[in-house]
Amino acid sequence: MHVLTGGVVADVDGTREADVAIEDGEIVAVGDVPDGDTETDVSGQVIAPGLIDTHVHVMMDGRADVSTIYDDSPYTASYRAVANLQDAVRAGVTTVRDLGSRKTLALDAGTAVDDGILTGPRVLGSGQNIVMTGGHGHAFGCEADGPDEVLKGARQQLKRGADVVKCMATGGVLTEGAVTGSPELTEEELRAAVSAASAKGVPTAAHAHGDEGIKNAVRAGISSIEHGTFMDREAAEMMAEEGTYWVPTASALVNIVDNGVEAGIPEEAVAKAEDAAGRFEHAWEYALDAGVDIAMGTDAGTPFNQFGDIPRELELMVDYGLEPDAALEAATVNAADLVGRGDLGRVAEGYRADLVVLETDPNTDVTAWQSPTAVFADGERVD
Template identity: 70%
Template sequence: MHVLTNGTVVDADGVREADVAIEDGEIVAVGDTGRGDTTTDVGGKFVAPGLVDSHVHLMMDGRPDVSTAQGESDFDHSYIAAANLRKAVEAGVTTVRDLGATGTLALDAGRAVAEGRLDGPRVLACAKNVVMTGGHGHWFGREADGPNEVRKAVREQLKRGADVVKCMATGGVLTEGAQTGAPELTYEELAALVDAADAKGVPTAAHAHGKDGLLNAVDAGITSIEHGTFMDREAAEAMAAEGTYWVPTAAALRNIVENPDAGIPKSAMEKADEAAEAFVSSFEHAEAAGVDIAMGTDAGTPFNYFDNIADELAYMVEYGLSPEAALEAATVTAAELCGLDDTGRVAEDYRADLVVLDGNPAEDADAWQRPEAVFAAGDRVV
């Protein structure tokens, strides 16, 4: 048993002075833990849950023009994924949810981490996105048209072992010719997707920027809306009423609009600038309606690097969340969205996914930067 002594525990349940005991990858005691076989003195430090990023793309490396990846092999993408996994866990991210990769790349990466062949966070993955023919992200998605074909596409991903089914309900910023806010998959197609996933008890996620496509997804029973850029009051209230999670991915737009002359395609820059203006009010509507917010970054998109995932918490605070709310979004709420009941808190019987920080993240969102120590399933990786 390894014990972290003399520290201050901070999570969604509050702040308290407590030792934390770790054994066989789990937290076995918080508080009076007794003597451990080994100890680490974290006096003056804060012990918090590891971050949960519920929207990443392991095969992407932050290059300015993601379309250039189309000419690369799955082997190239696997090397990128391995590097991203290491960067993420060293940054204090102990769980990621991959929402789109070629073939079974992300699922395979998750198995490699679980079996100890790669260092990284726990990986949940969707396998391929389900998209309309020629839709957003079609080059690495599973194109499908009509409810029956969409249902088959979902079943293919479930057969591969998908932990979540991801689809494109609207166009997107980074696909040439796609209209960011325009609906792509129809309500009937989305309903078929949800029905097929529900049969296996698997959650669903929909890329949705525009209001009409977002409402289609909510009405169809989608578990989470990714981006939600043009969310208005009606859309936010619909999400709250249905219990639909929102994954804002603030870093995705932020890292595009702040790099206007760095090689990002002109069409993407124009769409991102328009979307960024609307995004501010999305946070206002979501908070007013009481939408559940889960942290996700879209890591891998232009200049959106895996070692900078913790920036998302500071961005959420800039958009109006308190540091405590950002902490909750990035730990227990994101874990709940991912279907994990053993992650996101510093509590007995939870996975020993922990970070040791110099500052109190419930008071300062920048405290997540540069953790002094990171434990992933009990193993110290930093």
């Protein structure tokens, strides 16, 4: 048994003095705990849950033009995924959900982490995105048209071991020719994907920028709306009523707008991102007014959106209106609920020992996440 001594625990249940004992990858005691076989003195520091990023792409590396990776060999893609995952876990991100990579890349990476072959965060994956023919993300997605084809595509990903089924409900910023807010998969097609996933007890996610696509996804029973950039008040109220999570991915939009064409991002992508930026602020207003549940996700891998910078997403969420403790909730227990893992996101007995040691209290200082002094992933300290 290893014990973290002398510190303060901070999670969604508040901030309090407590030691933390971990054994076999699990938190076995919090509070006054017996002496451990080994101990780490964290006096004056804060023990918090590891972060959960519910939207990443391990095949991408933050380069300005993502289209330049599509012709890479599977081996090159695998090396890139390894580097991304190592960067993420060293930054205190102990679980990621990959929402679209080539074939089984992310699923295989998750198995490698579970088997101890690879040091990284726990990886939950969707396999390939389900996308209409020629739609957003088609270069590495599973193209499907009509409910029957979507149903089969979803079942194919589940057969591969997908932890979530991801669909493209609208166009997007980074696919040439795609109209960002325009509906792509129909409500009936999205329902087919939900039907396949629900039969396996697996959540669903919909890439959806435009309000019509968002509403189609909510009516279809999708678990989470990814991006939600053009969300209107009606869409927000629908999401709140149905309990649909919102994963805003502020990092994706901000990094494209801040870096621009001068940094090598394609002109079309920059123009679409700049057009979306003002609407995104209104989406936050509507979501917060309606009480939409929010889970943290970054879209890591998109331009200048590095895996090592994932903790900055919490600061951006605060910039858009969340309080620091609400950002913590979004990145821990809400994210854990969305991905279907009730054993993640708290510093509590019976939870997995995914922990970060911080200099300040993240319940009051959202920047605390950006410089962890120690990271434990499934009980193992990350070097």
